[in-house]
Amino acid sequence: MKIVNRQFLPILLAALATGCCSTLQAQFSEGISAGYTLNQPDKDPGMAWSQHLPSGGFAIGIPVQYDLGKHLALRAEPGLFQKNVSMERTHDYSGTWEKKYNNYIQLPVMVQYRTGARKFSGFIQAGLYAGYWISSRQEGAVPDIYDLIDQPNPDGTTTSYFRIKQYNTKYSFNDVKDQRFDAGALAGIGLNYHYNPRFTFYLELRYSQSFNSFEKKYMTPQQRPVHQTGATMLGCMMNLFNRK
């Protein structure tokens, strides 16, 4: 129930901001963005000699911005966002690893404050997002229990080594385990370059944190990790009403 309520928060926020600032001259701009994401769960893997690593991915979006005034704007950026999860065994068990490429469609809605000069301006923005986990790919390596290399030792004993086997396959969602709905908060800081009155390029560093785990509650006890995602986004915005 709480999660459902959170879905409406961005809309409510947007409506409030729009209402408050309706006397200001509004301007729409839209564009395209792409970037690099770095995600990792907020919990450790919970299995001996294992660790989660920050895992790289990509993001693409279609930013739509509604200027509420000189310094304030509302921005929505529907797009595809990867929140990959990477795990590896450590110490004597290194060689076993897995990376899960998790693709989300996501709609962030943010309030932006910007300030600066004619050519350059800085901005900060914060808001909420809702998303859906649409697909996933599972890639990794594991010692193949049926594929051993045996080396006889001089003392008559044998040392066995398992060959590492790699896999890379489409992940089949498990309805019991996988929570595909995702919602959370995000904040970003960035730099705009106003190329001309119509086109603006920007670089943004963004951090988002899910409110809900990507695992359903299906056992006790359960760590239920959430995604923590950093992203570096490069984008270009075009002012739709400025034809200069």
Add this chain to the structure above:
Amino acid sequence: MKLHNRYRIVICLILLVAGWQSCRKETGAPEDKPLNNFSEVFEQFWARMNNRYVFWNEDKTDWDAKYKQYKPLFEALDINKKADLQKSVQYFREMTADLVDGHYYISFTQPLLRDSSIYPSLARKKQSPYYHGPVNYSVMVRNHLDPGFLSGADGKTAAVSGTINNNILYFSCSNFFLYEAYHATGNNNVKNVLRYFFNMLEEPATPYKGIILDLRGNGGGDISDLNFLMGRFTTYYLPFGSTRYKTGAGRLDYSPWIDSHITPVKDSKGVNAPVIVLADNFSASLAESVTMVVKQLPNGKFIGEPTWGANGPYASNELLYNAGPFELKNFMKVQTSSAAFKNINGEFTESVGITPDLFVPFDMTAYQRGKDLILEAAIGLLK
């Protein structure tokens, strides 16, 4: 000044990315706490099972319900009382009674419980109206073998090889510790049997009508033996099923199903003759793997009874996989599969066993008359 601010923003962005990149969340060595009371024993046992049991996706046991049911019962026990210790064994037996894992076995290291053990799959088999105990076929087999057959035993396995009617090559072993025996520095009788069998397999004096691998009563053993033995029967990678591993602490954290295959040994000539594997209700674990491999050979057949049903492979190294055996310090050792296995048709046969191509049920009357119906069926098929 404005330029300064821009640089500051860029530097902040770079530092944020670098800081994020350096974050690692690690789980270290497993906890090995001393167990002071039954609450701690129960909590550790339940949690380790929760994390390390590989069949939660297939098993019908409601492990959460077991927690609710047995937590208060264990809390009421006193770890210093012998009667309570014995009662705990009964509770563990009830909790694990329906686990599908054919390897599942609990032994107790607590000094007062050393005589106790829990073997759910055996307990279930004993309740079956078709259950019969382990059967020793060795005398009947020797009656069929031509003179000059070889037999040998070391501390871990016993092997026999010879010919039947001078045109069928026969090999049996009681357990799979063949690689170890073959590469042992000292001489042993098992090594001699293996040398004979491998020589006959690779360079038969006259072509055989077929080969019989007798794995009846073979409870498995060292997984190295799978390629060591079956790698001589093929010249190519021979798939026989797929294996799934645990990738995390969650009950359903799994790798995909990964193909399992036999790798031919160096210079393997393969086998073109028909191969028949004999197995029974007490053929388990690696003996079942070998049976599945034989079924995948172009002329392979399985004759006998359905096997034990311990198909998930087992590695004794506790930490190598995220599933498998574990120990509660000074109290118990739990043997459980390290991975799950599906046969080449995608069927999950844990606790079910492998179905023979030709089912020959155990017949006590025939056995008492000295007749080995399974072996006779195999010989009949190769005539």
